[in-house]
Amino acid sequence: MVRARVGELVESNRFQMFVIGVIVVNAITLGAETSTVLQVESGPLLTTIDHLALAIFAFELAARLYASGWRFFKDPWNVFDFVVVAIALIPTAGPLSVLRSLRILRALRLVAMVPSMRRVVAALVRSVPGLLSLSGLLVLLVHVGGVIASNLFGDTGDPRFSGLGPTLLTLFQITTGGGWSDVLRDLMNQKPFAWIFFLVYLVVGSFTVLNLFIAVVCSAMQEEITVPAPRSASHDDLLLREVRALREEVRAIRQNA
Structure with a gap:
């Protein structure tokens, strides 16, 4: 039941809109960091916003992975999100400093979050x-x-x-x-x-x-x-858990009766 509730949370429209808002704010922040003037005036603030956005992305990804289990990786868009967030979590010190420029890839998560954008990308593929x-x-x-x-x-x-x-x-x-x-x-x-x-x-x-x-x-x-788009693996897994929970409730009612 905990997994089912976590799945309901991450699939809810409010949570999806919140994540989309974080993606937009993070993209604006990464663009602002390229400005020398803004970096001098608000450098610590921009860095804080960037770290906070990354923490939200990591939490959202972990919640979706917990709710769906290994079926999470059956959806190509979930794999894309996982790779983008994983790259952002790699330390960018020393020889890996080149990965710092790849943080902007997080803005591409907007494609995975917005269904109309996903259809355009699917059409291109x-x-x-x-x-x-x-x-x-x-x-x-x-x-x-x-x-x-x-x-x-x-x-x-x-x-x-x-x-x-x-x-x-x-x-x-x-x-x-x-x-x-x-x-x-x-x-x-x-x-x-x-x-x-x-x-x-x-x-x-x-x-x-x-x-x-x-x-x-x-x-x-x-x-x-x-052509109607196929349902995601997380959506199917959520429906399956709800059906199982409903069966358990019906069984408990019969036993009490």
Whole structure:
């Protein structure tokens, strides 16, 4: 019954909102610590708030682990919370001082606490296979375009097309839509028909392939919205304990009768 009550506490809306508030305050505090002025004026206060937030996170994680038992680790979001808090508990003295910068990862716990954010992340994970295929297609497109552009514009003396490496970097920049008009105008002084290559490359690369990336992500998000999210292991464990407690009460009533 103690575990059941602890589980009810950590799963309650008020407790969840309290933890979300602590995460937001802690994220603001970590950002304020990067300011030299604020560090001089309120350094001890910021450190106290940071330690207090870490203590609350450790208590909340321990309570959830106690309520759910080893089933706690069946939920990937619980594992994520555990890793983030565990990293924050590691001493940051000596060679481990680099871990101090990883404290900001605690702000990412907000993703695990807010269901709408979790759905967005789940949709991104669902879209990874499609994004990998499109990334391969984009790499192939840039490589083919780089070889063609090197042969077409390598003799112009433009350092952006002086070899395959600079050409690939230039085409990747063009794919993102950055400064392609300046590159085109510079080339057209010596290659009047350079616009043909750029027109074909922009239509295939920027307008088609990059929009396919957006389409894959949108499709995954649509699937995530239509498919109901599975219940967490802690929620199932709480229901199971409540059913067992109810059975014990019914059995006790029958014995007394």
